[in-house]
Amino acid sequence: MYLNRFVNGEGKYVDDIKFDNMLYMSIVRSPYAHAKIKKVKGGLNSSELKAYYTGMDHAMREPVLAIDEVNYVGQCVAAVFSENRYESEDLLNSVEVDYEPLDAVSSIDDALKKPAIHDGMKDNILDTEDVGNKFNEKDIDYDIKVSDTLFMDRISANPIETRGIIADYKDNVLHIYASSQSIHRLKGGIMKTLNLKDGEIVVHHVDTGGAFGLKALIFPEYIIAAYASMKYKKPVKWIETRSEHLQAAHAGRGVKADITLYAKKDGKINGLDGTVYLDTGAYFTDDDLVDLGNAMHEVTGPYFIENAHLTGKYVLTNKALNGYYRGAGKPEASRIMERMIDLLADKLKMDIADIRIKNATEKPFKSPLGFDINYPTKPLLEAALKHFDYYNLSKKEKLGISLFILDEDTAPGESCRIIVKNGKVTVYFGGDVSGQGHELFVQEMLSEEFKIDKDLISLDYDDTNTLKDGTGTWGSRSAITHGSVLMKTAEIIKNDVIKKFGKYDKDLLLNNEFNEYYYYKIDYNANSVNFNMVSCNVNDMNSIKIYTYYDLGKVLNLKNVLGSIHGGGLQALGEALSETLRYDEDGQLITNNIADAGLLTADKIPQYNIKIVENNSEFPDKAKGIGESTMIGIPSALARSIELQTGKRVTKFPIDDLSLFNKCME
Amino acid sequence: MYPDKFEYFTPDNIEGLEELLDKYKDDSKILAGGHSLIPLLKLRLTSIPYIIDISNIKDLSFVDCNNALEIGPMVRTGEVASNKIIGDKCKLLADAASKIADPQVRNMGTVGGDVCEADPRNDLPAVMLALNAEFEVTNSKEKRTVKAEDFFKDAYTTALESNDILTRIVIKNTENYYGKYYKYTTLSSDFAVFAIAINMSLNNNKTVKDIGIGLTNLNSTAVKPVEVENYLKNKKIDDKVAGEAFDLLLKSCDIEDDINGTAKNKEKILKNIFINGLKEIYEVL
CATH class of the missing domain: 3.30.390.50 (CO dehydrogenase flavoprotein, C-terminal domain)
Known part of the structure; x- marks a missing residue:
């Protein structure tokens, strides 16, 4: 089958692509978290290439190559090139850089206390933003107030395939081959930075070995490679090493929150306020706005809380930049709420399910923080509790639960092309595939729609010329956006057959040629209601059991769904228990190799009890999202199960306690 | 993996190995299974101009038991974990070897490499200390015996000189242990x-x-x-x-x-x- 080529080692990733006369690029990176650059001699440096790569022209954006100062370990200072990768690594030593080290800021707390890391700023707060309506606690009806501070440490995407790019400038056109979630976004970013016109650049979609949000972004290394290819008139390849990835790839989470809930004795929450901080790293990036935006707007989640107000602070530190990581603000928001509601339940001596039922809703609603909830939340919660027999099971097992809204990032829609030729059907999506197995649902849906054999259908890759427009694969959108545009385009092809022959049958389709492109527009972000429950015995890692009650609308392909839950469940455990990027006081990365990075391997896959409910969505394929659900629902529920046993409230992620889950090898 | 440049040798007997070590001295290093050395080279934490791979030297790979258990340094960790003689005579060593890393690493890593690299996180140095093992050390001039307790000096530092080869591990404390x-x-x-x-x-x-x-x-x-x-x-x-x-x-x-x-x-x-x-x-x- 189509997917077997990955298992058989026949995938063709960026690093598998080779061109004649290709140059390899290696990057001279800052060894300091904060330093003045007194001199750079050699390599391609900012004396030649002075550019910025963010979409917004923010004053604190990162230069592609450091100018006069470095602000994190791993920042690009210069680039060297050779026809031999080994030699390009050797050439790193030929670049002379004189640094004058400065004091570094390596955490949010540090940043709030210490002087500004950037000249011209009065402190390390890059920006402040308010959401919701400010309220005075005297004006709201409450009996009890609970406050706490929660912290989710930084985490790296760590896809199996690290970042990588080939830039090949020929015949006045820059060809880009990149491991990416969105070639269209990459095209736009490179055009803006290097001042290219449409027609001067084509970005090609190639096999992508995992992305997790990171590869929706544009990076300085990509710009340097593109510039170098135009300069040397040769293909230039850059493939990130794992050490570079841990050091310099934009990292996710890094969120701290001081939160207060105001509630009645019966558990009804009437107010929520506080401050949410995002560790932006050393410079502004466009993704900061999405991450902290989601982390604030979605805090109240499935619960109707009449008064809510949050202040968001974008905090600069001497660390690699902030980026997307599976969930991008949504897990942060949910974890803040779920950890706080558990605390409130404990203070009121209420059951954690009862207090959630009390605050869940019978109707769709708009939260005061500006989050439109499309479905009532109480019916799903009650159905899930009943399905898993929560009230009886909670007498026997230490259960944590989590009710959450999955924001599916459906806007602005997606594009698709279907080509029928030589008896075969080939599909192209504008939003790139990064290893999730889109080909599975493509085959399943089209074989049903066209009444043809699955083997005749394949998903192929586009470039920015063959598909003029497209969005991307991120959030929890593909089932809805890609699935729906696929159905719409298939309908158009079927109509073509009917128009031509007066009727549809599969032979009329396969014996002729058709070629249709469609962009299915969606102008809002849909969402769904989901539930997780977790039990464990803190002395045994293999005891962890994850219960999922997800409303997926129509399931397009069960293998896709189970793959997302099984893999995502393990990834969520990693984030909850061990996976992180840890820095010392000088901003040096301590977890600087994959053995120390805390990733869990397949032997830690937990037990699953999976219930899928299929309440159809409003979209053409009737699907709902799943991609980020495990990351949102599982860590907070696991934290609850653990704290019930240790008696120590969990407020920090990863929990990272050596004494948990007895690890003496047997 | 992008290490610094090095020259690579694969002698097939101990005499050949001795010659190379005498010639290149501190600029050379023995590569056994490579599972400690290769990561260091890969991360460019070390740079070694002459690397001598000893996996072709058959005389360094044996397990015998006469009066004492004798193990050649090139016996792979996986073999140490599953070898019947070692399992019978020395439960501790078999148990420790089975707990090293994963099957892929155990299939390449060697008992001698684990001991000689002396990474503080390596498992077998402590096992050798508990077993009161003795190491036969050979160079072009002499053969001598070094007790485990005199062998491990500091992190990554042992009693071996640059021209020394660990040629035999002897464990006497086997009966009734x-x-x-x-x-x-x-x-x-x-x-x-x-x-x-x-x-x-x-x-x-x-x-x-x-x-x-x-x-x-x-x-x-x-x-x-x-x-x-x-x-x-x-x-x-x-x-x-x-x-x-x-x-x-x-x-x-x-x-x-x-x-x-x-x-x-x-x-x-x-x-x-x-x-x-x-x-x-x-x-x-």
Whole structure:
């Protein structure tokens, strides 16, 4: 089958692509978290290439190559090139850089206390933003107030395939081959930075070995490679090493929150306020706005809380930049709420399910923080509790639960092309595939729609010329956006057959040629209601059991769904228990190799009890999202199960306690 | 992997190896299984102009048992874990080898490489200390025997000179011994946060006749807490004795706060493992 080529080692990733006369690029990176650059001699440096790569022209954006100062370990200072990768690594030593080290800021707390890391700023707060309506606690009806501070440490995407790019400038056109979630976004970013016109650049979609949000972004290394290819008139390849990835790839989470809930004795929450901080790293990036935006707007989640107000602070530190990581603000928001509601339940001596039922809703609603909830939340919660027999099971097992809204990032829609030729059907999506197995649902849906054999259908890759427009694969959108545009385009092809022959049958389709492109527009972000429950015995890692009650609308392909839950469940455990990027006081990365990075391997896959409910969505394929659900629902529920046993409230992620889950090898 | 440039040799006999070592001295290094050396080269944490791969030297790969258990340094870790003679004669060594990394690493890593690299996180140095192993060391001029307790000097530093080759590991304490390797890891890594190797035999009256202990990653190199061994000899093991032994054991440890947790937390876990381990082995005997 189509997917077997990955298992058989026949995938063709960026690093598998080779061109004649290709140059390899290696990057001279800052060894300091904060330093003045007194001199750079050699390599391609900012004396030649002075550019910025963010979409917004923010004053604190990162230069592609450091100018006069470095602000994190791993920042690009210069680039060297050779026809031999080994030699390009050797050439790193030929670049002379004189640094004058400065004091570094390596955490949010540090940043709030210490002087500004950037000249011209009065402190390390890059920006402040308010959401919701400010309220005075005297004006709201409450009996009890609970406050706490929660912290989710930084985490790296760590896809199996690290970042990588080939830039090949020929015949006045820059060809880009990149491991990416969105070639269209990459095209736009490179055009803006290097001042290219449409027609001067084509970005090609190639096999992508995992992305997790990171590869929706544009990076300085990509710009340097593109510039170098135009300069040397040769293909230039850059493939990130794992050490570079841990050091310099934009990292996710890094969120701290001081939160207060105001509630009645019966558990009804009437107010929520506080401050949410995002560790932006050393410079502004466009993704900061999405991450902290989601982390604030979605805090109240499935619960109707009449008064809510949050202040968001974008905090600069001497660390690699902030980026997307599976969930991008949504897990942060949910974890803040779920950890706080558990605390409130404990203070009121209420059951954690009862207090959630009390605050869940019978109707769709708009939260005061500006989050439109499309479905009532109480019916799903009650159905899930009943399905898993929560009230009886909670007498026997230490259960944590989590009710959450999955924001599916459906806007602005997606594009698709279907080509029928030589008896075969080939599909192209504008939003790139990064290893999730889109080909599975493509085959399943089209074989049903066209009444043809699955083997005749394949998903192929586009470039920015063959598909003029497209969005991307991120959030929890593909089932809805890609699935729906696929159905719409298939309908158009079927109509073509009917128009031509007066009727549809599969032979009329396969014996002729058709070629249709469609962009299915969606102008809002849909969402769904989901539930997780977790039990464990803190002395045994293999005891962890994850219960999922997800409303997926129509399931397009069960293998896709189970793959997302099984893999995502393990990834969520990693984030909850061990996976992180840890820095010392000088901003040096301590977890600087994959053995120390805390990733869990397949032997830690937990037990699953999976219930899928299929309440159809409003979209053409009737699907709902799943991609980020495990990351949102599982860590907070696991934290609850653990704290019930240790008696120590969990407020920090990863929990990272050596004494948990007895690890003496047997 | 993008290491610095090096020249690569694969001699197929010990004489050839000796010649190369004499010629290149400190600029050379022996590559056995490579599972400690290659990561260091890969990360460019070290640069070695002449690398001598000894996997073609058949004379370095053997397991014999006459009066003592004798093991060639090139025996792969996976073989150490599954070899019948080693399993019969030395439970501790087989147990420890089975707890090293994963099958792929065990299929390449070697007993000699693990010992000679002397990474404080390597498992077999502590095991050799607990077993009171002796190492036959050969160079172009002489053959000599070095006891395990004189072998490990510091992190990555052993009694071997640049022209020395570990040619044989000899373990005499095999009859009537039972031992086990208590290895504590994190959830995400196979490296020991710390580990304790214990090898024990009993007198007829159920007192300890002999005991060997080795500690992994509790100091700058593997440590043999001789004071604890001496204290336990001729005693019956119970909670009180084990607890007092642990207080002595701490004198051999240098436990610091690190990425794995606070010193206090680690000490608590270590105590639990040591006392339970001592009792478990005592019960089996």
